[in-house]
Amino acid sequence: MVMQMEISDAIKTRRSIRSFKKDPVPDDLLRQIIEAGAFAPSSHNTQPWEFIIIKDRTTIEKLSRTHEWSAHLKGAPVVIVACGNLKKRDHVFPCMVSVALAVENMLLAINSLGLATCWTYIHNPELPRAEKNVKETFGLPDHIIPLCMLPIGYPASTQKNKKIVKTEKIIHYEKYSEKS
Numbered sequence: 001m002v003m004q005m006e007i008s009d010a011i012k013t014r015r016s017i018r019s020f021k022k023d024p025v026p027d028d029l030l031r032q033i034i035e036a037g038a039f040a041p042s043s044h045n046t047q048p049w050e051f052i053i054i055k056d057r058t059t060i061e062k063l064s065r066t067h068e069w070s071a072h073l074k075g076a077p078v079v080i081v082a083c084g085n086l087k088k089r090d091h092v093f094p095c096m097v098s099v100a101l102a103v104e105n106m107l108l109a110i111n112s113l114g115l116a117t118c119w120t121y122i123h124n125p126e127l128p129r130a131e132k133n134v135k136e137t138f139g140l141p142d143h144i145i146p147l148c149m150l151p152i153g154y155p156a157s158t159q160k161n162k163k164i165v166k167t168e169k170i171i172h173y174e175k176y177s178e179k180s
């Protein structure tokens with residue numbers, strides 16, 4: 001299986017899916033997904049990302065209890081935890097933004113492969129408990145910051161159409177002006 005979707009279709013049909021079929025995700029697809037992430041732009045081209053692939057049911061169960069919005073992980077055949085490596089980019093903000101761009105590439109790749117996922121937060125300085133839980137689960141060293149978890153599987157549900165804010169409402173010509 002190779003990614004075939006037009007980029008505009010991959011962008012416009014991507015949705016967060018939280019229920020998955022039990023069918024396993026082939027390893028070569030997981031590699032393609034991570035490779036899509038590896039082509040993202042990054043601060044000073046440091047490519048500061050690391051990806052942990054988890055299929056172990058006990059670990060996935062534990063990750064599903066990370067916080068109140070992570071229960072959907074339980075049904076996923078595989079989870080990828082995307083991390084930033086502060087030894088590769090030593091400031092947290094550009095490191096995490098770079099990893100987020102890699103993850104968006106991965107979300108689009110997942111969609112174009114007929115798979116589904118949902119960005120599930122870990123790193124949030126305002127809610128530090130999730131990060132602490134995940135760091136403990138994997139025994140991560142201080143320089144590895146887990147950004148988010150991606151439960152991946154074949155979709156077992158669809159999402160209702162999402163209302164997208166009209167483009168005119170978010171474009172500002174020459175200067176910023178408040179729009180209602």
Ligand SMILES: Cc1cc2nc3c(=O)[nH]c(=O)nc-3n(C[C@H](O)[C@H](O)[C@H](O)COP(=O)(O)O)c2cc1C
Pocket residue numbers: 014015016017018069070072118119120121159162
């Ligand atoms: C930074 C970020 C954190 C998110 N965290 C969670 C989460 O912890 N749990 C969850 O179920 N969804 C999470 N989501 C998914 C959003 O709820 C979802 O993207 C949003 O509702 C829009 O729906 P869509 O992705 O289908 O377009 C997160 C998304 C982003 C971008």
